[in-house]
Amino acid sequence: MSTHPIHLLPPGATLGVLGGGQLGRMFAHAAQAMGYFTAVLDADADSPAGRISHHHIRTAYDDPDGLAQLASLCDAVTTEFENVPAVALAALAGQCPVAPAARAVAVAQDRAQEKAHFVACGVPCAPHAVIETAEQLAAVPTSLLPGILKTARLGYDGKGQVRVQTAAELAAAWVQLGRVPCVLEQMLPLAFECSVIVARGHDGATVHLPVQRNLHRDGILAVTEVHEGNVPPALASQAVEAAISIANGLLYVGVLCVEFFVLQDGRLVVNEIAPRPHNSGHYSQNACDVSQFELQVRTMAGLPLVQPRLHSAAVMLNLLGDLWFTQGDTAQTPPWEAVLQLPGAHLHLYGKSAAKHGRKMGHLNITAATPEAARATALQAAALLGIAPF
Known part of the structure; x- marks a missing residue:
């Protein structure tokens, strides 16, 4: 089946996304801010991205009619969820430009293939x-x-x-x-975890966000801290180089997150990849001059990629549904007014209809002139919200 190459799509074109979650919503916001129309394919009538998009196709990801409708509306299509069937992306690619390609998503969907790809790229893994x-x-x-x-x-x-x-x-x-x-x-003796977000264009050009230092709790990202020196410089360079090698090896087009473990002996090993924007890159909305979602729009539309600049130290707090239940079994709105009195606090809520334990409801970005100030304010916000200190 022939695939359509990506050409320059000026504002006014329609960009589509498979998946209606918060990543699709933030992508759609970024695309709309740049003058693009957006279309979302997601079966959920109440999906966060579907609710704010120009078009919402309410079918399953693998529904041939839904995919045909998406292709007819869109000048290019991406995905916001790694478990969208790769076959759906392959079917779409016969009808319109798709980035990332089905092959790259298929590798990210299978840990055995993923590990084999890391080995082939010469990037150490566990x-x-x-x-x-x-x-x-x-x-x-x-x-x-x-x-x-x-x-x-x-x-x-x-x-x-x-x-x-x-x-x-x-x-x-x-x-x-x-x-x-x-x-x-x-099982490896970990010192900490970090990640790199790379954007790669159809011409092979790459740019990246700064290395993100991450804290997970119960397998879910809780805190991301980004500032100069959050990771030793030599290690940061190694992580960026590895992430670009992995993206190049996949002939990737789009935004790719590469997650790493830093071992207690200082070695860096790659953990996994996500073929989309990532929770750990959300700080870029407020701390960088180009966010990960604008990079996603640029790769899809064939626009120039510029190296993002970190203009503020940042801490991102993941806001799970548990924060709505700190007073008992009845959901109560967290104290946003008190949180938003803090300097450099930027609240991002995903428009989900109901809070549930473990559900990602939003994130809070704290920006400041210094890492110490960002961290101090983030700890104040965490205390107000009932998030454990870090």
């Missing part, structure tokens, strides 16, 4: 073994234990993962996960 059969399970070397068993597909935000100490626990965990294809990763 020692691991692919487990698809009982024979492969029996052959796992003991050196990989203790480890984390992860489903090869459809795992995100800590889901589809089991920590295992022994061969017996590993065997039980594989059964627990339904004997689906899995990857066992050796």
